Amino acid sequence: MKICFKLNGQGVKVDVDPLQPLLHTLREQLGMTSPKQGCGEGECGSCSIIMDNQLVNTCLIPTIQAKGTALVTLEGLRNTPKGLCVIDALLEAKGVQCGFCSPAMVLAIYHLLDNRVCANITPTDQQIREALAGNLCRCTGYAMIVEAAKIAARKGEGIW
Ligand code: FES
Ligand code: FES
Numbered sequence: 001m002k003i004c005f006k007l008n009g010q011g012v013k014v015d016v017d018p019l020q021p022l023l024h025t026l027r028e029q030l031g032m033t034s035p036k037q038g039c040g041e042g043e044c045g046s047c048s049i050i051m052d053n054q055l056v057n058t059c060l061i062p063t064i065q066a067k068g069t070a071l072v073t074l075e076g077l078r079n080t081p082k083g084l085c086v087i088d089a090l091l092e093a094k095g096v097q098c099g100f101c102s103p104a105m106v107l108a109i110y111h112l113l114d115n116r117v118c119a120n121i122t123p124t125d126q127q128i129r130e131a132l133a134g135n136l137c138r139c140t141g142y143a144m145i146v147e148a149a150k151i152a153a154r155k156g157e158g159i160w
Helices: 024-031 081-092 103-114 125-131 143-155
Strands: 002-009 010-015 048-051 052-059 070-072
Touching: 002 143, 052 103, 081 103, 081 143, 103 125, 103 143, 125 143
Parallel strands: 002 070
Antiparallel strands: 002 010, 048 052, 048 070
8 A cells, every 4th residue: 555654854655564564664664763662562662753743653553544643753853953962961961881872762762852842941850751751771771862952942942
């Protein structure tokens, strides 16, 4: 079945089994390797992307559900000022170790900061932890990732 959606601002059309997980379509058909296959059960968040401004786990979403939506992966975000701000903050805070969770963490932090009511309010630890609750990290213990979100909020003044 042919399915059309926007991916990182570009219109794309894929010819796939409509029930194929979107994660598989992104990685195998569209070359988007930043979403990772972790648990495959909606628990770890490593496969997450942004769909119509919502963080979603692509391992659980049949590709047909992407029809007509706008998707953002790290590939689309990493060269933007906001994406770079979050990536730099994660590196500064040493919030990246093995890196398996990192693409989804970047998207989760970006999503949190970009949806603040007021761009000059730094989220609290609790707000950040809630925003990252769907993303598991086996390496960092989370404190450095929380710190990265605060750095990105502070340093990104003028770009959010
Ligand atoms: S691989 Fe999708 S939530 Fe773990
Ligand atoms: S840095 Fe290794 S899982 Fe998060």
